[in-house]
Amino acid sequence: MRDIARHAGVSPMTVSRALREPAAVSEKMRAKVDAAVREFGYLPNRIAGSLSSSRSNVVGLIVPGIRNSLYAGMIQAVSEVLRANGMHLMIANSGHSLEDEEAAVAAFLGQRVCGLVLHNTTHSKRTREMLERSGVPVIETGNLPDDPIDMAVSYSNFEATRAMTLHLARLGHRKIGFVTLPLRDNDRSEERRRGYFAALRELGLPADDSLVLEAAGGFSEGADALVRLVNAHPDLDAGFFAGEVLAVGALFECQRRGWDVPGRIAIASYDDVDLLKHAVPSVTTLRIPRQEIGRRSAELLVQRLQGAPAERVKVDLGFEIVQREST
Amino acid sequence: MRDIARHAGVSPMTVSRALREPAAVSEKMRAKVDAAVREFGYLPNRIAGSLSSSRSNVVGLIVPGIRNSLYAGMIQAVSEVLRANGMHLMIANSGHSLEDEEAAVAAFLGQRVCGLVLHNTTHSKRTREMLERSGVPVIETGNLPDDPIDMAVSYSNFEATRAMTLHLARLGHRKIGFVTLPLRDNDRSEERRRGYFAALRELGLPADDSLVLEAAGGFSEGADALVRLVNAHPDLDAGFFAGEVLAVGALFECQRRGWDVPGRIAIASYDDVDLLKHAVPSVTTLRIPRQEIGRRSAELLVQRLQGAPAERVKVDLGFEIVQREST
DNA sequence: CTGTTAGCGCGTTCAC
DNA sequence: GTGAACGCGCTAACAG
Numbered sequence: 001m002r003d004i005a006r007h008a009g010v011s012p013m014t015v016s017r018a019l020r021e022p023a024a025v026s027e028k029m030r031a032k033v034d035a036a037v038r039e040f041g042y043l044p045n046r047i048a049g050s051l052s053s054s055r056s057n058v059v060g061l062i063v064p065g066i067r068n069s070l071y072a073g074m075i076q077a078v079s080e081v082l083r084a085n086g087m088h089l090m091i092a093n094s095g096h097s098l099e100d101e102e103a104a105v106a107a108f109l110g111q112r113v114c115g116l117v118l119h120n121t122t123h124s125k126r127t128r129e130m131l132e133r134s135g136v137p138v139i140e141t142g143n144l145p146d147d148p149i150d151m152a153v154s155y156s157n158f159e160a161t162r163a164m165t166l167h168l169a170r171l172g173h174r175k176i177g178f179v180t181l182p183l184r185d186n187d188r189s190e191e192r193r194r195g196y197f198a199a200l201r202e203l204g205l206p207a208d209d210s211l212v213l214e215a216a217g218g219f220s221e222g223a224d225a226l227v228r229l230v231n232a233h234p235d236l237d238a239g240f241f242a243g244e245v246l247a248v249g250a251l252f253e254c255q256r257r258g259w260d261v262p263g264r265i266a267i268a269s270y271d272d273v274d275l276l277k278h279a280v281p282s283v284t285t286l287r288i289p290r291q292e293i294g295r296r297s298a299e300l301l302v303q304r305l306q307g308a309p310a311e312r313v314k315v316d317l318g319f320e321i322v323q324r325e326s327t
Numbered sequence: 328m329r330d331i332a333r334h335a336g337v338s339p340m341t342v343s344r345a346l347r348e349p350a351a352v353s354e355k356m357r358a359k360v361d362a363a364v365r366e367f368g369y370l371p372n373r374i375a376g377s378l379s380s381s382r383s384n385v386v387g388l389i390v391p392g393i394r395n396s397l398y399a400g401m402i403q404a405v406s407e408v409l410r411a412n413g414m415h416l417m418i419a420n421s422g423h424s425l426e427d428e429e430a431a432v433a434a435f436l437g438q439r440v441c442g443l444v445l446h447n448t449t450h451s452k453r454t455r456e457m458l459e460r461s462g463v464p465v466i467e468t469g470n471l472p473d474d475p476i477d478m479a480v481s482y483s484n485f486e487a488t489r490a491m492t493l494h495l496a497r498l499g500h501r502k503i504g505f506v507t508l509p510l511r512d513n514d515r516s517e518e519r520r521r522g523y524f525a526a527l528r529e530l531g532l533p534a535d536d537s538l539v540l541e542a543a544g545g546f547s548e549g550a551d552a553l554v555r556l557v558n559a560h561p562d563l564d565a566g567f568f569a570g571e572v573l574a575v576g577a578l579f580e581c582q583r584r585g586w587d588v589p590g591r592i593a594i595a596s597y598d599d600v601d602l603l604k605h606a607v608p609s610v611t612t613l614r615i616p617r618q619e620i621g622r623r624s625a626e627l628l629v630q631r632l633q634g635a636p637a638e639r640v641k642v643d644l645g646f647e648i649v650q651r652e653s654t
Numbered sequence: 655c656t657g658t659t660a661g662c663g664c665g666t667t668c669a670c
Numbered sequence: 671g672t673g674a675a676c677g678c679g680c681t682a683a684c685a686g
Contacts, residue, residue: 001679001680002679010656010657011656011657011658012657012679012680012681013656013657013658013680013681014655014656014657016680016681017655017656017681020681024655025655025656026655026656029655029656041456041457041460043433043436043437043457043461044437044679044680045378045437045439045678045679045680046437046438046439046680047374047377047378047383047438047439047678047679047680048378048662048678048679048680048681049679049680049681050374050662050680051372051374051375051378051662051663051664051678051679051680051681052661052662052679052680052681052682053662053680053681053682054662054663054681056374058417058438065403066399066402066403066406067396067399067400067402067403068399069394069396069399072393072394072395072396072399073394075393075394075418076392076393076394076420079393079418079419079420080420083419083420088417088419088434088435088438089417089418089419090385090415090416090417090418091402091406091416091417091418092406092410092415092416093403093406093407093410106370107415108415109370110370110371110372110373111373111374111385111415112372112373112374129368130368130370133368134370218601219601219602219604219605220605223605245601248602248605249605252605252606252607255607256607274545274546274572275546275575275602277546278546278547278550278575278576278579279579280579280582280583328663328664329663337672337673338672338673338674339663339664339673340665340672340673340674341671341672341673343664343665344671344672347665351671352671352672353671353672356671356672371663371664372662372663372664373664374662374663374664375662375663375664375665375678376663376664376665377664377678378662378663378664378665378677378678378679378680379663379664379665379666379677379678380664380665380666380678381665381678381679382665
């Protein structure tokens with residue numbers, strides 16, 4: 001910056017201003033600065049800028065797994081909103097582990113991110129402490145937290161699962177199996193399980209533990225879970241899968257066995273990905289507004305950074321049942 | 328840091344050392360420092376550290392689209408290698424636009440990233456200039472560049488497409504349609520198209536332009552492309568789709584129409600995602616080592632940052648044809 | 655509107 | 671093995 005100030009014949013301060021708030025500088029100066037900047041291909045050092053102004057323009061995002069396409073839409077939405085506001089995105093993987101989340105939070109706080117989005121609502125004690133002490137705006141997402149750290153943008157896993165279970169019953173299904181992702185260290189899975197049983201209770205149906213199966217999220221696991229459920233409960237007439245990969249895995253298994261869906265068994269899924277809409281038969285599912293969640297999270301963060309009052313915000317973006325051919 | 332130095336009764340310098348190279352500090356000092364650090368929950372300011380040492384530990388990654396699950400595996404691999412080396416990942420979206428890529432590169436260079444991974448091998452002039460002048464290690468990926476900026480880790484889109492086309496011919500297919508992602512501003516698509524025609528030429532098959540269709544990457548687009556191809560060429564006996572979503576969309580369309588696959592028509596895909604393996608019938612495809620590409624890219628970057636000589640490296644990770652039921 | 659001064663919080667380099 | 675001085679490149683707060 002010194003260099004280009006010298007070559008433009010102005011002070012470094014003028015260069016700084018010309019770059020950040022061109023309006024605050026006379027046209028002449030601006031032109032000289034711009035010329036020199038272009039000539040040398042000068043790129044202001046944002047590290048130095050951040051240190052000096054103690055403001056950064058990087059937001060940290062921590063997700064359980066980048067590979068999971070579910071988060072991809074959300075990540076993209078966050079990324080787009082941030083970019084529109086001249087900000088950047090750092091990503092870390094917590095891999096469903098609270099320790100890894102803690103490490104990621106510490107790292108991001110060390111990088112002095114100006115905001116943080118967590119796809120998680122249960123945290124280690126130290127994570128909460130760090131977050132609270134840091135004063136950095138935090139968005140929690142993935143579930144509606146009882147005791148939010150700062151802001152929360154999500155939908156209710158409990159209500160969504162409950163609603164779909166009730167929906168299946170309304171369609172006449174009486175023996176509904178539920179295949180969930182692993183429950184350990186996953187508050188969302190636990191909530192879903194609770195929602196499923198709450199619905200059964202309301203319906204006066206037997207809440208049989210053997211109707212619930214845990215499965216890692218793969219196509220084979222979905223197929224396998226279906227088979228195991230049907231073997232244990234020959235009268236099973238519906239399977240509700242807490243993930244589109246599980247559901248489609250089960251659907252493929254039905255195709256292989258020549259089982260009619262929904263005639264022999266109905267299949268319902270979680271999350272509205274394109275695959276479910278185009279599968280044959282198309283699959284009934286819960287539409288979770290993942291992208292909207294990402295968008296709103298980023299927007300709230302941006303607003304807060306632009307001076308919005310630091311008040312606890314809790315946004316419930318809801319969900320929707322998408323009835324299709326498979327139920 | 329001043330504070331905790333005071334509270335630990337040592338100089339700031341000792342704190343700095345105790346944190347970065349604990350071995351270079353006596354046990355006593357280290358203990359005092361650690362205690363103070365823990366008491367105050369002190370997190371070293373990496374911004375200041377980076378500025379002072381003019382070294383950062385953040386790598387920038389620019390992909391055409393975060394949502395595309397293809398990149399997800401690669402991103403995750405990069406993320407994991409970086410984390411294992413105490414580094415961090417910033418992500419930006421270029422949306423297949425060279426301008427957006429240029430903006431992202433400028434932004435990342437401004438953030439003084441210590442390395443850059445681009446999923447792209449054709450760049451705007453200014454992008455190349457910035458990159459070369461910056462001296463930052465760069466990995467290009469997505470295709471094997473003719474004129475790499477620095478390092479490249481990829482496979483050959485040309486060879487892969489050619490190989491699959493030859494494979495389909497070897498299986499007896501004579502009228503092979505090719506459905507490609509949009510060609511505009513996408514060097515990978517263009518390479519694939521070339522590979523397809525190269526194979527036809529080798530085979531002595533007519534290289535009919537109407538056998539190639541451009542399609543945006545959705546299930547409906549795949550279905551639609553298949554229908555259009557078959558309408559134009561009733562004797563079409565194979566469809567090769569440059570993306571798993573397109574291929575599966577076409578497969579679903581066959582299911583709806585009751586067309587036997589591969590009896591009536593064979594279907595081949597690009598990229599080995601789980602969906603293709605579990606679809607009914609399972610789909611023949613090209614296995615592109617996406618994760619491996621991410622891993623190697625990150626590793627090369629790390630090695631370079633640890634002092635490996637700055638030589639042009641070009642790694643071809645190859646591909647593999649996975650023969651399944653659909654062909 | 656422009657320039658000057660004084661840090662931001664560390665790491666580097668050198669003494670001790 | 672430890673500490674003091676200095677500077678990384680920029681911006682805040684003032685003065686002109």
